[in-house]
Amino acid sequence: MSVRLIIDPIDFVQNAGIRHGRIPVIDLVRLHDLLFDKEGELIYQISGRLDKNAKPGLQLEVKGKIHLNCQRCLEKLVYEIDLKTFLLLAKNEVELQQVDEDDTIDAILATPELDVINLIEDEVILGLSISSRHADGECNSLKLKSATDNPAGKKQSANPFAVLATLKKTH
Template identity: 40%
Template sequence: MDALRFARSGGSLEGELRVDELPRLRDNLTSDDVAVQYHIAGGSEAGRPVLRLRIDARLWLTCQRCLEKFPERLELSNVLSVARDEAELERWESEDPLVDALVAEAPLDVASLVEDEIILSLPVSPRHEDGRCGAGFQA
């Protein structure tokens, strides 16, 4: 997908990814029983072309207290500005250091983009919810 053209045209794309399409994420999981749905919509914000991402992922992680696996559901949304080149990206970052942006690369690897967003949202130290951990600890 050409990210810049997709964003400017207001394109829409949705789909589901299998764990074998997410090799970097797979290293963080305790089971291949994974469901990842995504929706990407192109548009414009503040005069910049953007990709609006929504991701719904059901994963199995390892609790760092008891070392048992547990289910984790991630519902993510993010807006990524799409820069034409590195110079434009650097200008945006100098204007707003917190801007989430990427440089338009043709073709954009949708699976890698979704995988990146999921990996960035994973907890540093995954744990069961309070009262559900087999180790008997309370946070």
Template identity: 50%
Template sequence: MSDQLVIDTLDFVRNAGSLRGRVCPCDLERLQDYLTDKAGELVYSIEGLFDHQDRPMLRIAVSGTVNLSCQRCLEQLEHALELESELLLARNEDELCRYDEDVTVDAIMASTALDILTLIEDEIILSLPNSPRHQDIACLTTSKLEIYRAVTDEHPFAALATLKQ
């Protein structure tokens, strides 16, 4: 990663910290395994605040586009990111275990040196689809057209001749 942006999470929340910026997908090394290229720009914001139960949390938002590979036709697929998440900050292991028992809550351990770009990268990777695909019409039309062209380019009985052998 090019620049490391590190915060003390609990101090960031106490001071109602806020960070905004832009990052290129090429600066997020682990994300490269999911992308077809390094194009694009991602806009992020992170806010430190207390939730309605007075628990420290980080609110993260990321928007932009990344290029994935369609799992159906293997062509490039532009994927729009509009990610918003809230992470509670656990002060100790017991608190983190309690948060983990609640499936409606996302939590991480509070840190005196949390790398913001690593956190953003984690959230992006978690938000990506397991099997990215074009919409049915766009993807299947291309595939069917290629199959039709391949079949009609050959003599119609060529396939039968190979079966006889």
């Protein structure tokens, strides 16, 4: 397990802190149920800065590849993560609720001991699709099924209802 990075986010912003590193996917335990395997790593950078209204926030960038389960064929799906987000720091629950009313702003509560690895894991999970799957025609099981449906390599009719049309004419 990699070393946890704990920061005081307000202090981190005031000191214009920057941290970067690598996180093995195996360390992202809450993500495991969504994964095909636990291979790979994520590269991150987090920096503290003020937004255009001079409010403190964290700029987070995460890149890497993870292997998800394709929901169509249940095989490995290589998923590229390229996450860039700015998280406004709310000093208390009231401020967080006010910020949450604006859907264009992402905010988190500025707790004195913020675990950066958990924050990164949260953002990765939130960025995933509800139903991850290969692009159309890329699933292995669908390719195999179509090959077994037509083992002799016979040319299939362009219109599946053409057979029905011929039956209708003959009867």
